[in-house]
Amino acid sequence: MRNIWRSFTGKKAGRAFLLPAVIILLVLTIFPFLFSLFLSFGKVSFLGGLKIHFAGLKNWLRLFGDERFYNALSNTVLIAVIAVAIEYVLGLGLVLLLNRGVKGSTFFRVLFFLPMMLAPIAVGYMWRMMFNPTRGPIDHVLPLLGLPAVAWLTEPKIVLYSVILTDIWQWTPFMILILFAGLQSIPPALLEAAKVDGASGWRLFREIIFPLLIPASVAAILLRTIEVLKIVDKIYILTGGGPGIYSESMTLFGYSLGLRAFDLAYGATIAFSLFATVLAISIIFLLITRRSQEISLE
Amino acid sequence: MFKKLKKSRLIKEVAIVVLCTAVIVLGSLGSSQALAQKRFEGVEITVFTQTPPFIAKPVQMFRADWEKKTGGKVRLITAPWAELYPKMFSSFALGAKNYDIIIFPAAYLADFASNKFLAPLDTFIAADTRIDWLDILPVYREKISTYAGTIYAITMDGDSHMFYYRRDALENPEYQAKFKAKYGYDLAPPETWAQVRDIAEFFNGWDWDGDGRKEYGVVEAMRKGDQGYWTFFSRSAAYTSIPGQAQGLFFDPETMKPLINDPGHVQALEDWIKMIEVGVPGMINMDSGEIRGVYAAGEAAMAIDWGDIGVIADTDPGSTVKGKVGYSILPGTTKTWDYVKKTWVDFSEVNHAPYLAFGGWLGAIDAKSNNVEAAYDFLSYLGSPENSYICVTTPETGFNPYRKTHFEKLAGWYGYGFVHPEDYLSAIQATIAHPNVQPDIRIPGAFRYFEAIDAQLSMALAGAKTAKQALDDAAKEWEAITEDLGKEKQLKNYRASLGLPTK
Numbered sequence: 001m002r003n004i005w006r007s008f009t010g011k012k013a014g015r016a017f018l019l020p021a022v023i024i025l026l027v028l029t030i031f032p033f034l035f036s037l038f039l040s041f042g043k044v045s046f047l048g049g050l051k052i053h054f055a056g057l058k059n060w061l062r063l064f065g066d067e068r069f070y071n072a073l074s075n076t077v078l079i080a081v082i083a084v085a086i087e088y089v090l091g092l093g094l095v096l097l098l099n100r101g102v103k104g105s106t107f108f109r110v111l112f113f114l115p116m117m118l119a120p121i122a123v124g125y126m127w128r129m130m131f132n133p134t135r136g137p138i139d140h141v142l143p144l145l146g147l148p149a150v151a152w153l154t155e156p157k158i159v160l161y162s163v164i165l166t167d168i169w170q171w172t173p174f175m176i177l178i179l180f181a182g183l184q185s186i187p188p189a190l191l192e193a194a195k196v197d198g199a200s201g202w203r204l205f206r207e208i209i210f211p212l213l214i215p216a217s218v219a220a221i222l223l224r225t226i227e228v229l230k231i232v233d234k235i236y237i238l239t240g241g242g243p244g245i246y247s248e249s250m251t252l253f254g255y256s257l258g259l260r261a262f263d264l265a266y267g268a269t270i271a272f273s274l275f276a277t278v279l280a281i282s283i284i285f286l287l288i289t290r291r292s293q294e295i296s297l298e
Numbered sequence: 299m300f301k302k303l304k305k306s307r308l309i310k311e312v313a314i315v316v317l318c319t320a321v322i323v324l325g326s327l328g329s330s331q332a333l334a335q336k337r338f339e340g341v342e343i344t345v346f347t348q349t350p351p352f353i354a355k356p357v358q359m360f361r362a363d364w365e366k367k368t369g370g371k372v373r374l375i376t377a378p379w380a381e382l383y384p385k386m387f388s389s390f391a392l393g394a395k396n397y398d399i400i401i402f403p404a405a406y407l408a409d410f411a412s413n414k415f416l417a418p419l420d421t422f423i424a425a426d427t428r429i430d431w432l433d434i435l436p437v438y439r440e441k442i443s444t445y446a447g448t449i450y451a452i453t454m455d456g457d458s459h460m461f462y463y464r465r466d467a468l469e470n471p472e473y474q475a476k477f478k479a480k481y482g483y484d485l486a487p488p489e490t491w492a493q494v495r496d497i498a499e500f501f502n503g504w505d506w507d508g509d510g511r512k513e514y515g516v517v518e519a520m521r522k523g524d525q526g527y528w529t530f531f532s533r534s535a536a537y538t539s540i541p542g543q544a545q546g547l548f549f550d551p552e553t554m555k556p557l558i559n560d561p562g563h564v565q566a567l568e569d570w571i572k573m574i575e576v577g578v579p580g581m582i583n584m585d586s587g588e589i590r591g592v593y594a595a596g597e598a599a600m601a602i603d604w605g606d607i608g609v610i611a612d613t614d615p616g617s618t619v620k621g622k623v624g625y626s627i628l629p630g631t632t633k634t635w636d637y638v639k640k641t642w643v644d645f646s647e648v649n650h651a652p653y654l655a656f657g658g659w660l661g662a663i664d665a666k667s668n669n670v671e672a673a674y675d676f677l678s679y680l681g682s683p684e685n686s687y688i689c690v691t692t693p694e695t696g697f698n699p700y701r702k703t704h705f706e707k708l709a710g711w712y713g714y715g716f717v718h719p720e721d722y723l724s725a726i727q728a729t730i731a732h733p734n735v736q737p738d739i740r741i742p743g744a745f746r747y748f749e750a751i752d753a754q755l756s757m758a759l760a761g762a763k764t765a766k767q768a769l770d771d772a773a774k775e776w777e778a779i780t781e782d783l784g785k786e787k788q789l790k791n792y793r794a795s796l797g798l799p800t801k
Contacts, residue, residue, distance in 0.1 A: 043782075068753065133579035134597060154582045156760050240523030243582050243760035245753055256523065259384055261749035 039268035052265075059269040069270070071245050072253035073277065075160060079249065080228040080281075083167040088221055090168065091175025092213075096205070098176070099183050109180075116173040124237025127166045128153070131238075153239050156246040163247055166234055171227075175220050182216025183209070218289045222282060229278045250274040338370030338672040345676070346386065346397035349376045352696030353401060353659055356454070356680060356689045364679050370672050383745065390415035395666050398673040401454060404442050404657030405748075408740040408795055411445035417663040419449045422674045429678045433701045435730050441737050442657050446794040451660035452681045454689075456700025458729045459532040459655040462593065462601040462608065463487050465624045467506055468497070476500075488629045489648045491533060491569050494600060498576035501599035509596065509618075515576035517589045517598040522756035524585035527748050528655035529602055530755055531738075534566030536630040538637065539651035541734045545796055546637040547653075548739050548747075549776075552801075554789040556776035558751060559769035561642070562635030567758055567765035574759065582759050594619060602628070604655070605698035608722045613693060613715035621717035625725035627732065628652050652729040657738045658700065699726060740795040743783050750775035 043055040063069050094112065098105045115123065131152035133139050139149040152162040186209065194208050232251035235241060241248035241256070248256075251274065258267015345361075347354050354376050361372035375397065377385055383406060389396040390410065402410075410416050423431050429452070431439060438453040467473060468485055477485035481496050488494045498515025506513055519525045531547060538546045538557065546557055557563070574582060578598050581589075586603060593601045594610045594617040601607055611623045630650035633642045661677045663670055679685060689697045691710035699705060705727050711719030729735065739747060751772040758768035780788050790800055 134592075135595075151580070154580055154760075156762065236523070239583060240521050240585075242522030242756045244522070244757040244762045246760060246762075256749055256753075259380060260523070261746040262383060262387070262743075263746055 036268040036271060039265050040272050042265050044264045055265065059265050062266065063269050063273060068245055068248070068253060069273070072248045072250045073273075075246075075248060076229055076231065076250045076274075076277075077281075078160060079164055079167065079231060080225050082161075083164045083171070083228055084221055084224045086164075086168050087172045087175050087224060088217065090172045091179055091220070092217075094172070094176050095179040095183055096209075098180065109176075112176055113173045115170045116177070118170065120170070120233040121237055123166060123170050124234040127162075127169075127234075128238050131162060154243055156243055159239055159243065159247045163231075163235055163238060166238065167228060167231065170234075171224060174224060178216050178220035178223075179213060182213045185216075186212050214289070214293060218286075222285060225285065226278055226282060229274065229281065250277070336369035338368040338669075338675065340369070341669050341672045342371040342373055343398040343667075343669050343673045343676055344373045344375060344396065345399040345401065346375045346377070346389075347401035347659075348382060348696075349378050351694040353455075355692075355695045356685075356697060357401070359689070359692070359695075360680055360685055361676075364676055367679075368672070368675065370676070372676060386410070390664065393666055395664060395668070397664060398667040398669050399661060399663055399677060401659055401661045404451075404457075404660050405738055405740060405744045407442075407445055407451060407660060407662075408744065408791055409742045410662065411448070411450045412742055412791055412794075415665055416450040417665045417667065417670050417674075419452065419663070419674065422678075423449055423452075426674075426678050428682050430683050430701075433683055433703055435700055435702065437654065437730055437735060437737070438658065438700050441797065442654070442740075443660060445740075447797075451662040452677045453658065453700050454661050454681055454686070455658040455697040456704075456726070456730065457604050457654065457656045457658035457698055458726065458735075459528065459602055459604060459628055459653055460608075460725050460729055461488070461626045461628050462603065462611075463497075463624045463626070464507070464596075464599050464619065464622055466622045467501055467599045468624070470506075473500075473506065487624060487626050488600070490631055491536070491566070491629050492631075494629055495569065495572060495576065498573060498600060502576040506599070507596060513596065514578040514598050516573055516600045517578045517581055517584065517592050518570075518573060518602050519584055519586045519589050520570075520574075520582045520756075520759055521585045521588075522752060525655075526755055526759075527752045528653075528738075530567065530570060530751075531736075532602055532628055532653045532655055533570055534563045535651040535653040535736045536628070536634065536649055537566045538562035538635050539649075539734055539736050540634050540636055540643060541649070541651075543636070543638065544798060545736060546635070547736050549780075549792055550637060551789075551793055551796060551798055554780055554785055554792060556773040556780075557637050558776060559766070559773040560635050560637055562637075563769055564765050565635075567755070567769060571759060571761075571765060605722075605726060608716075609693070609714075612717050612722075620715075625718075625722050627725060627728045649734070650732060651734045651736050652732045653736045654730075654738050657740070659697070699723065700730075737795075741788055741791040743779060743788075746779050746783075747776055750779060 039052070040059055041055060041057070043053045043058070045051040045053065098109055102108070118126075130136050130138050133149060133151060133154075138152070142149050150158060153159055190212075191204065191208060194204055199207065230251050231249050232255060235247055235249050235252050236255075239247045241252045250270065254267050254270035254274065257263050257270060345357050347357065350358065354374060357372065357374050361374065365371055382402060386397070386400050386402060386406065387409070388394070390413065407416075423429060434443075434453050435456070438456060439449075443449055443451045443453050468487060474485040477497075477500050480500065485497065485500075488497055494516065500515070501513065502515035503512055505511060518529050520529065535547055538560065540546065544551045546560075546562070548558065549556055578584070578592055584592065586606070589601060589603060590607050590610050592598060593603075593607050594614055596618040608623065608625055611617050611619045612621065627650055630648040631645070632648060633644050634649050634651075635641075636643050661681065663673045663677070667673055680689075683701060683703050686697070686701060687704055687707065687710055689695045690699045690704050691714045693714070705723045708719050708723075711723065716722060754763070754768040754772035754775070757763045758765050763771070793800060
């Protein structure tokens with residue numbers, strides 16, 4: 001008995017201690033992942049009890065012939081590209097301002113972070129009220145400024161931009177958080193040396209600050225992109241995906257078909273197509289940024 | 299003397315015997331009564347329903363009382379609306395027995411009953427002296443609570459769409475004169491959907507109640523992903539339902555072919571699209587909750603809703619329309635599409651076809667439950683005439699009247715805050731008891747069909763498709779869903795849901 005415990009050292013012990021975590025991971029993550037992958041090739045029947053049959057590529061063929069899928073995909077990608085780009089530019093600008101030691105910067109830093117701390121559902125309700133055409137403050141103020149009231153959530157051409165606006169409002173602070181940390185990590189001596197050599201303003205930003213912020217920028221953009229591609233809660237509250245399907249995202253599409261209509265197999269197929277989209281965009285983004293970093297190093 | 303003593307002793311002895319016997323008999327009676335009252339000692343039943351307050355509140359209100367009387371325990375588990383069906387279904391399908399009782403939307407009944415997930419309740423109800431089954435209005439006890447002739451659920455809530463209008467607007471003599479001059483007929487509560495359009499147009503975009511703000515013609519729930527499709531079917535029912543004919547609202551009961559793209563439905567959708575321009579701005583994105591708030595804030599002349607606007611308008615402290623609301627059965631049409639003869643039928647009098655949108659909430663028991671008796675006893679207690687009356691006249695229960703006695707006793711309704719309860723109740727009663735009343739779709743996959751038409755209706759409302767295109771596309775999706783679920787089985791289920799014999 002004693003010998004067993006004695007031999008239980010080094011790698012063996014390490015593996016044994018890891019085992020519970022691995023089992024939990026397998027049960028809670030890998031198994032549901034594989035099960036839903038299997039579901040996307042299956043047909044779920046409830047008549048006479050729960051039955052799952054293999055259906056080959058039926059769900060995938062249905063997906064690729066479904067105009068609602070392409071609409072949701074294009075909405076989602078558009079939201080991600082526009083929202084993340086604006087969030088990054090705004091975040092970077094605000095970080096540079098805060099870093100210049102503007103009066104009250106500590107107060108503003110806390111203020112800027114507040115939206116990020118709110119639940120997306122709460123943000124959705126808040127903006128739904130703000131955008132309300134008869135009782136909302138925005139459409140009340142616009143005519144006072146000589147501008148026409150806007151049908152923020154009911155005009156098909158505008159609704160997606162309203163969703164993007166709410167996302168920018170909530171998540172620009174995330175960019176500020178990451179970029180501010182990146183900026184703080186730049187050695188002050190490096191900036192001082194550049195200033196001594198005559199660099200200032202735009203040149204200092206272009207040649208020192210921005211290149212050194214690239215790792216933080218890549219992380220921030222990637223994390224935000226992955227998050228925005230999964231957007232559902234705010235849209236669900238703001239518009240329910242409407243009017244029509246003009247603001248329907250991939251996750252909301254999957255939720256509607258999978259859990260509202262209870263078409264689980266098709267819902268799983270939509271979920272996996274979203275997973276593939278997120279994976280593909282992330283890989284492409286990382287490849288592009290790595291390549292551009294290599295070029296700048298060369 | 300001796301004789302006298304003997305006699306008095308005899309009387310004493312007899313008195314003692316009688317007294318003892320009485321004590322024993324009464325004691326045993328008492329203990330048997332106590333035993334009867336505590337017949338569910340140690341039994342715990344689990345009730346699953348929607349997150350409070352609405353629908354779960356009655357369980358919270360009455361469980362302590364039932365526990366005290368029976369010795370049983372009630373565990374309440376709740377979930378948001380969107381999680382109800384998946385959680386109920388998976389518990390049943392996997393035989394997990396997570397819940398003894400479910401309180402659920404009537405639209406799920408066919409799914410659950412056809413899969414034999416629910417315990418039949420006929421024998422319980424027949425032996426139950428408390429439930430007073432015949433006091434429940436026929437449409438609920440014979441159609442909504444039953445499936446293929448068997449009772450699977452106890453009605454907890456009566457739900458149907460009804461029509462609301464502002465009395466102060468429609469009964470104003472000045473507006474009546476102006477309206478007649480413009481439209482050529484008297485301004486009165488609308489009888490047809492065409493009149494709704496005219497009246498909405500008349501009252502749209504000006505301050506007709508003198509509060510210094512603009513008001514609008516109508517407010518209806520149109521939002522995608524919420525209750526829009528129920529509003530649509532409330533409008534299309536009269537265009538598609540000929541009295542005495544088998545339901546023409548959803549499918550042809552002979553072939554299971556979807557009827558949702560026939561001219562009656564197309565006409566109803568075209569009417570509905572036109573309401574956007576005479577409705578409260580942003581109506582296309584409003585769900586039922588929002589239209590209730592808008593109507594109680596006095597922003598619209600008319601509305602379509604379940605009984606809830608009536609409750610909120612008169613009982614909510616924030617309402618600006620208390621006592622100003624009139625109630626009626628849903629408007630009808632003077633022409634209806636005959637899906638059998640494929641032609642329009644003209645009516646000399648208005649054809650009404652009120653629609654039991656959603657159908658209300660039901661209480662049912664898991665067929666595999668280990669506590670069926672206790673579960674039934676709790677459901678029967680909750681749904682008894684006395685307790686259900688308290689439920690329908692208490693704020694935030696979410697339950698609307700469904701028993702004869704609910705309509706007869708007005709005291710509770712006045713106590714609730716209603717100004718004209720008799721009008722409110724007679725509009726509901728006229729809806730439910732109407733000979734051409736249309737029940738909601740009650741077949742497996744009901745919400746799959748709803749989801750498909752919901753997206754298409756929303757496209758039409760947004761102007762992305764014409765009414766015909768949208769409904770044609772919805773019909774194609776309905777056919778695909780039927781094929782996927784099994785056409786023969788679905789036809790059998792649909793006929794069973796309508797009480798028609800199996801083909």
